[in-house]
Amino acid sequence: MNHGQQSGEAKHEDDAALTEFLASLMDYTPTIPDDLVEHYLAKSGFQCPDVRLIRLVAVATQKFVADVASDALQHCKARPAPVVKDKKQHKDKRLILTMEDLSKALREYGVNVKHPEYFADSPSTGMDPATRDE
């Protein structure tokens, strides 16, 4: 009996973290609106009347985007800075979220985003005129 009670208590403790978190979620407003998350979840077949679960998904998504963005930021910062004059050495470098950084960051998460570098009008565009077949 005691053992059963103890294991029951242990289980209860494990659940407690999750239940407490779900309760605290009602105070935290995720960036992605609840209705939108619910819409996309319903689109893929997941139905749930509980708002806390929707918020859980929204927070998880927010965390995912934040992780991706921080990785992209790391890549962007790690790129060698362009040559600047001595006077402007301490100027803040403006960081732009580019496709290159994003694709590198998403690569780790299993999302392959291959972005073509440029688009050409025809296969022979940009080639040396001497070698071009006409």
Add this chain to the structure above:
Amino acid sequence: MTNGGGEGGSQRRELQGKRSISRGNDFAYAVIRMAAAQICESVEISSYQESQTREGLRFSSFQETALETLTDVVIQYIQNIGKTANFYANMAGRVEGNALDIVQALEDLGSGLGFDGAHDVDHCLADSGVVKDIIRYTGEAEEIPFVYSLPRFPFNRGKRPAPSFSEIGAEPPDEHIPIWLPAFPETKMSNGSEETNVDKIEGDVQSRENGPSLSSMQQSVDVDRLKVQKSMDQKDVQKPTEEPEPEGNPFLAAPLWVGEKNVSRVFPPSELTKEEIRTNHVPEKYMSKSHHIPALEAYALSDKINDKNRLAETEDGQKRDGGRTERALLRFKIGTRKASVCWTLNQCLEEKGWFQEDGYKREKKVEREEKRESIDADVK
């Protein structure tokens, strides 16, 4: 945040075309895009400069295509969580999802990158490393509510089910129609005023953002619509017995029933001069056989467009004063290509000479307007 440069115009057009296939819902897409931009803006890495001051580096701008790609990824991520969670729920024999289903889905999605305790297959789900990561995130990150206040989404409009016969209180017109089926839609006349009522109701609904839930709004709209329909039904039922209201729009008044109003009889004119005859119309035929006129008039109704055109031309020149009737005589000038159809029908019905030897030739000639006189000869 401002849009960064670096993308060509053609590139953007190309990607927009591609994205229109995957992007179904523009409004939801735009909202997710803004939310993703907000989250990106809030991400910060601290760096130490030589002067030992901590700087928080943030994104100051983004490439348009990069943000759109990120939006697509976010949408796919949410849908993936939903699909996997639904899968786990169905595996457990449930229709509705559970918190543990979502935790399992998150574990599935996070297994590529790894999380604490991924190796432990038997661990309790509530104690999962994914949950702990999320708890840690919410503790550390600043709370960013969405920029705009959204109305309740998706906004359900016009999906009210049609009320059944029993709800209206009307009897179905025929025996074979059960009473629980939706009622027949109203005629055009009653629909005009009904729609204005419904539009007013919808206008009220839209103005409140944080109003009552959708179900109660729909109920109130349903009740109003039912009331309107009931009033329309009663009006419809009463129409044959009562006179139409003298007030109101005369163009929306109900059509007159047969015998309701005394209308003077139209007498056929005694003379139809040849001047009025067009090349493809033979009125003498009708003088000899008066019973043709109703038949022709019946077909004339189908040629209304042509008739109206000719009526406008001929009516002014042919009004006869005094004489037989007070009303101006209207002449129907029928005789277009369409009339060839009614001609063939007429011939089939009235003329037994159709199946004579000559009738076979005439069958072809009827199709053309110029050979009308030959038919006339046959009749005479």
